[in-house]
Amino acid sequence: MTTTEASTPAPVERATSTRRSTVMSVTGLATSALIALLTIVPSPYAVGSAGPTFDTLGDIDDVPLVEISGAPTYMSSGELRLTTVSVSRAGSQPFTLGRVLAGWASPRQYVVPQEDVFGTADEEDAAEKQAQQEWISSQESATVSALEALGHPVPAVLEIAGFAQGSNAKGLLKKTDIITGVDGEPVATFSALADAIAVHEPGDDITVTVMRDGKDRTETFATVDDGTGDAAIGVWIDPTFDLPIDVTVQIDSVGGPSAGLMFSLGIMDRLTEVDELDGARVAGTGTIDATGDVGPIGGIRMKLFGAQDAGSEWFLAPVENCADVRGNIPDGLHVVAVDTLDDAYEAISRIGQDDTADLPGC
Numbered sequence: 629m630t631t632t633e634a635s636t637p638a639p640v641e642r643a644t645s646t647r648r649s650t651v652m653s654v655t656g657l658a659t660s661a662l663i664a665l666l667t668i669v670p671s672p673y674a675v676g677s678a679g680p681t682f683d684t685l686g687d688i689d690d691v692p693l694v695e696i697s698g699a700p701t702y703m704s705s706g707e708l709r710l711t712t713v714s715v716s717r718a719g720s721q722p723f724t725l726g727r728v729l730a731g732w733a734s735p736r737q738y739v740v741p742q743e744d745v746f747g748t749a750d751e752e753d754a755a756e757k758q759a760q761q762e763w764i765s766s767q768e769s770a771t772v773s774a775l776e777a778l779g780h781p782v783p784a785v786l787e788i789a790g791f792a793q794g795s796n797a798k799g800l801l802k803k804t805d806i807i808t809g810v811d812g813e814p815v816a817t818f819s820a821l822a823d824a825i826a827v828h829e830p831g832d833d834i835t836v837t838v839m840r841d842g843k844d845r846t847e848t849f850a851t852v853d854d855g856t857g858d859a860a861i862g863v864w865i866d867p868t869f870d871l872p873i874d875v876t877v878q879i880d881s882v883g884g885p886s887a888g889l890m891f892s893l894g895i896m897d898r899l900t901e902v903d904e905l906d907g908a909r910v911a912g913t914g915t916i917d918a919t920g921d922v923g924p925i926g927g928i929r930m931k932l933f934g935a936q937d938a939g940s941e942w943f944l945a946p947v948e949n950c951a952d953v954r955g956n957i958p959d960g961l962h963v964v965a966v967d968t969l970d971d972a973y974e975a976i977s978r979i980g981q982d983d984t985a986d987l988p989g990c
Contacts, residue, residue: 676927677737678934679712681911684894688878694894698873701898706905706980708897710890711913711934712882713927735956736933762885766915770891771875773920776819777969778896782918784818784867788838795862796849801838807865808844809837818867818918825851828859836861867918886925888916889944892969893976904973906980911935912944912972920969924948929956936961942979944972950990957990965990 684694685704772782786807791798809815810824811834828834830853837846854860875895890912897904913931915923924946925931935943936958945953947967957963964979965988966972975987 673739673741674715675737675739676713676715676930678930678937679714681709681711681934681938681940682879682882683707683709684890685897691878693878694891694898695876695878696873696895696898697876699899702901702903704897704905705903705907706976707909707911707940708890708894708905708976709909709911709935709938709940710882710887711911711931712887713930713934736930763883763887766885766888767875767877767891768869768871769916769918770888771871771873771895772818772869772918773916773969774892774895774899775872776817776918777892777920777973778899780872781817781819782872783816783870784918786815786818786821787866787868788863789866790864792852792860792862792864794852796852797836797847797861797863800847800849801836801863802840805838805840805845807836808839809846811835812837818865818869819920821865822919825859825861830854830857830859832859834859834861869918884925885915885923886913889914889922889946889966889969889972892916892920893944893972896969896973897976902977904977904980908942908976908979909938909940910942910944910976910979911938911940912966914944914946914949914966914972916969922946922966922968922972928952932956932958932961932963942975944975945990953990963990964988 682688682693685706685708686693772784775782788801788803788805788807790803791801807815807821810821813824815821815824825834828851830851832851833848834851835846835848837844839845849861851859852862877891893912911931911934913925913928915925917923928945928949929952932943932953941960941962943957943961943963944966945963947965950965953963953965962984964975966975978984978987
């Protein structure tokens with residue numbers, strides 16, 4: 629009995645050991661499979677992160693990044709960096725589910741289904757062409773807004789290219805009409821047209837004079853709401869600007885309109901004798917239109933990290949992006965919220981003078 633009792637536990641111990649080994653083997657296989665899944669299996673997601681920054685006051689291969697001809701230019705001791713976002717996917721740059729999970733967990737990256745970014749092959753091709761066109765248009769708008777902010781009006785031919793939904797001008801005005809006056813006053817620049825419309829409230833009657841087939845024609849109709857509570861005439865304008873200077877940008881690897889603000893500031897800085905920055909390093913982002921209005925952009929959280937990586941001390945952010953900025957500002961970076969080009973130019977001038985106590989933040 630005693631021998632039997634003493635020898636009984638041995639088979640139980642062997643059975644327990646066998647089960648433990650089996651469980652460990654299965655667990656090991658599962659772990660190995662998971663590691664393989666994370667490191668080998670491609671993932672259908674796009675991963676965004678901070679892209680390169682470019683100093684609009686600097687050089688690329690000893691050529692000014694923003695080259696101006698037709699007017700005297702002056703050097704600056706600071707930096708005005710445009711910021712970018714780099715987006716990759718499994719189809720263009722090998723990465724796996726493990727990288728996707730790491731991207732989800734990192735504040736320095738974002739992850740979205742790749743079709744949300746790239747779409748179909750045809751949609752991707754169309755988006756790339758649109759981004760390049762926006763890139764070119766933003767440079768023109770930057771030049772116009774910079775010159776007008778410095779007190780040099782830029783004449784323009786204001787051709788009607790189409791009509792917004794709900795426009796009261798449709799049927800009265802036509803495509804290819806050239807707008808020459810508003811409310812009996814001539815308008816020779818894009819900003820003058822915008823100013824003439826801005827004095828109205830949505831629903832007010834407005835009188836617009838156009839040139840059609842070599843003859844003047846005047847029509848009166850009600851303005852509409854532009855979606856923000858301001859008045860609009862409900863037509864798309866394709867302006868042809870008569871620029872007094874030529875601006876060439878030495879970058880062909882960037883697309884989209886979000887560098888417009890930093891281009892404008894770079895042009896203004898180069899055209900003025902004063903050293904606005906006095907050595908300060910400022911980065912930023914934002915679209916710009918010909919009237920100097922700063923618009924919101926995407927990927928600003930990544931651009932903040934790009935600015936930090938480039939050693940920038942200050943960042944100019946569109947007011948409309950402030951909700952995305954709050955809580956995401958990297959250590960050592962100061963953010964200034966701007967709504968217009970005038971706001972931004974004042975900001976860099978005050979940063980250069982170390983007069984920053986009450987600059988508006990997000």
